[in-house]
Amino acid sequence: MKHIAVFASGTGTNAENLIRHFRKHPHCRVNLVLCNKPGAGVLDRAARLGVKSMVFTRQDLYETGRVLNLLKEHRVDFIVLAGFLWLIPQPVLEAFPGRIINIHPALLPAYGGKGMYGRRVHEAVINNRDKKSGVTVHLVNEEYDAGNILFQEECDVLPGDTPDTLAERVHQLEYEYYPRVVEDWISQQEA
Ligand code: GAR
Numbered sequence: 001m002k003h004i005a006v007f008a009s010g011t012g013t014n015a016e017n018l019i020r021h022f023r024k025h026p027h028c029r030v031n032l033v034l035c036n037k038p039g040a041g042v043l044d045r046a047a048r049l050g051v052k053s054m055v056f057t058r059q060d061l062y063e064t065g066r067v068l069n070l071l072k073e074h075r076v077d078f079i080v081l082a083g084f085l086w087l088i089p090q091p092v093l094e095a096f097p098g099r100i101i102n103i104h105p106a107l108l109p110a111y112g113g114k115g116m117y118g119r120r121v122h123e124a125v126i127n128n129r130d131k132k133s134g135v136t137v138h139l140v141n142e143e144y145d146a147g148n149i150l151f152q153e154e155c156d157v158l159p160g161d162t163p164d165t166l167a168e169r170v171h172q173l174e175y176e177y178y179p180r181v182v183e184d185w186i187s188q189q190e191a
Contacts, residue, residue, distance in 0.1 A: 002028045002077045002078065003028075003031045003074060004022060004028055004029065004077070004078045005030070005032040005034055005071055005076040006019070006033050006079075007034050007035070007036075007080070008033065008040070009042075009084050009086075010037065010040055010042065010083045010085075010118070012041050012082070013171065014082035015030075015033060015042045017178065018080060018178065018179050019033075022179070028078075028183070032053070032070070033046040033052070034054055034056060035053060035054070035055050035056070036055070036057070036058075036086060037055070042082075061086065068095060077186075078096070078182075078186055078189070079140075081100065085117050088100060090142060100139065101137060101138070101181075102145070102147070103136070103178050104145050105117075105133075105167070105171075106135075107132065107135075108152075109145075109146075112145030113146075116144070118167070119164075122163035122166040122167045123163045126157065126161055126162070130157050131156065131157055133154070133155060133166060134152060134155050134170065134173060135151075135173045135174050135177065136152045137152075137177070137181045150185060153173050153177055155169050155170060
């Protein structure tokens, strides 16, 4: 069995979708949810679904190595970011070479980089009067939203869209594609 850790900072709807998807999978399971925000919705979701979750601090990630130790203790093979807003530090990147993946709610390289997450991305897309947005799944490296792109899917930006209506359309794409893209990526690593 391959083990997946999901990192999330917020509500965790993608985390839940990933947990549900891999519950039925013969070879992969989400066995750990790691969160940097005490009280985040993702923690309740993980608890309801019977997946272990832990909250960590900046020090745990960037200084003490506690996060890396947790990943080792739980024999994690792959890391999937789902609305996680901090950079992954070098020691974790080195321990998981090519084994960390992220989803971004826009068509990278547009609307990526520090500070571009969640609602802010959708606001920027609408303010620029773009006709298309979408999702990007990419490998994680030492910069925000800059690793190799593995998958993109577009959706329309409709007249009258608000950041919330666009976010909802983009979320639907995320729910539809992210688990499948993660599954394909993992099976390619194993081959
Ligand atoms: C998702 O839309 C994800 O693409 C985005 O945060 C949202 C989390 O929603 N990630 C980023 O913006 C990363 N730069 P969720 O907590 O409901 O899954």
